[in-house]
Amino acid sequence: MAKISVIGAGNVGATAVQRLAEMEIGEIVMTDVVEGLPQGKALDLMQAGAIMGYDTDITGSNDYADIAGSDLVVITAGIARKPGMSREDLISTNSGIIKDVAANIAKYAPESMIINVTNPLDIMTYVALKASGFESEKVVGMSGALDSGRFASFIAEELNCSRRDVEAMVIGGHGDLMVPLPQYTTVSGIPLPELLSEEAISRLVQRTVQGGVEIVELLKRGSAFYAPSAAIVKMVEAILKDSKRIIPASAYLQGEYGQEGIYFGVPIKIGAGGVEEVLELELSGAQLKTLQKSSDSIRQGISGLKL
Numbered sequence: 593m594a595k596i597s598v599i600g601a602g603n604v605g606a607t608a609v610q611r612l613a614e615m616e617i618g619e620i621v622m623t624d625v626v627e628g629l630p631q632g633k634a635l636d637l638m639q640a641g642a643i644m645g646y647d648t649d650i651t652g653s654n655d656y657a658d659i660a661g662s663d664l665v666v667i668t669a670g671i672a673r674k675p676g677m678s679r680e681d682l683i684s685t686n687s688g689i690i691k692d693v694a695a696n697i698a699k700y701a702p703e704s705m706i707i708n709v710t711n712p713l714d715i716m717t718y719v720a721l722k723a724s725g726f727e728s729e730k731v732v733g734m735s736g737a738l739d740s741g742r743f744a745s746f747i748a749e750e751l752n753c754s755r756r757d758v759e760a761m762v763i764g765g766h767g768d769l770m771v772p773l774p775q776y777t778t779v780s781g782i783p784l785p786e787l788l789s790e791e792a793i794s795r796l797v798q799r800t801v802q803g804g805v806e807i808v809e810l811l812k813r814g815s816a817f818y819a820p821s822a823a824i825v826k827m828v829e830a831i832l833k834d835s836k837r838i839i840p841a842s843a844y845l846q847g848e849y850g851q852e853g854i855y856f857g858v859p860i861k862i863g864a865g866g867v868e869e870v871l872e873l874e875l876s877g878a879q880l881k882t883l884q885k886s887s888d889s890i891r892q893g894i895s896g897l898k899l
């Protein structure tokens with residue numbers, strides 16, 4: 593039985609635990625700094641198992657010692673955006689939290705793999721890499737799985753077709769400069785540009801880029817968590833089942849896409865080895881330009897970090 597730990601029992605963390613518990617994919621430990629919160633949610637989720645019909649063991653804890661032996665640790669600890677805030681506004685608070693969390697993962701679960709979810713995603717995943725001292729293929733960020741899910745959902749709505757038939761690809765930083773790729777997005781194998789006009793595609797691209805903000809503004813307190821937790825589960829499952837799925841995610845680049853030493857959203861092959869491969873795609877001039885801007889802003893965020 594695999595052991596999965598989720599750090600942060602807030603909206604994203606607890607919803608991811610719920611989804612994983614329902615799948616019976618492994619034993620789960622959920623931790624948080626707030627006393628009682630992970631314990632209470634763990635109890636509630638196990639009682640739900642009696643009704644929904646799952647037997648997953650879920651432990652709530654405030655003690656990192658309980659993550660010992662984890663195969664996989666998902667980091668969702670930190671603060672989320674409020675209206676008017678960009679993901680970058682979270683840097684100073686969340687980098688302190690991630691440093692502490694990653695050091696504890698290295699101490700108590702040195703053989704594990706890390707999926708970071710805390711924003712600003714690409715910068716915080718870099719902090720997790722440095723603070724854990726893990727190999728870079730063992731530390732990955734959840735970004736593109738969510739952004740492509742959003743793009744796919746908007747496309748399905750526009751075409752009035754099943755969401756299940758849309759395979760979307762969104763790369764770049766997990767922020768306002770992300771790059772949805774219509775030419776690598778298909779509906780049951782049909783390239784998107786054959787189904788929608790340029791005007792419609794650019795409208796949906798724009799809505800995807802603003803997808804997180806749209807929800808933050810509606811919720812008013814806190815940010816999205818149903819789709820983010822679903823995207824986490826997609827990555828956890830690919831790693832634990834070694835299914836080698838091709839998913840966009842934030843990976844440590846060493847020359848790919850002309851980028852060196854940063855975490856950046858790219859299509860990867862994800863399996864038991866973590867980030868097993870980075871796939872390089874041909875892009876348009878405009879897409880390359882936005883990618884460069886996006887990576888510059890990540891580099892700038894990293895340069896201000898005190899690691």
Ligand code: APR
Pocket residue numbers: 599600601602603604605623624625626629668669670671672673682686689692693709710711712814815816817820
């Ligand atoms: N260790 C463990 N847990 C912590 C720590 C810490 N050092 N600091 C904060 N937390 C916990 C909080 O107590 C809270 O329960 O992290 C949890 C965060 O939950 P929410 O505030 O509900 O935020 P959520 O919506 O889950 O988002 C978490 O994921 O998508 C990103 O931008 C989002 O960075 C944010 C993160």
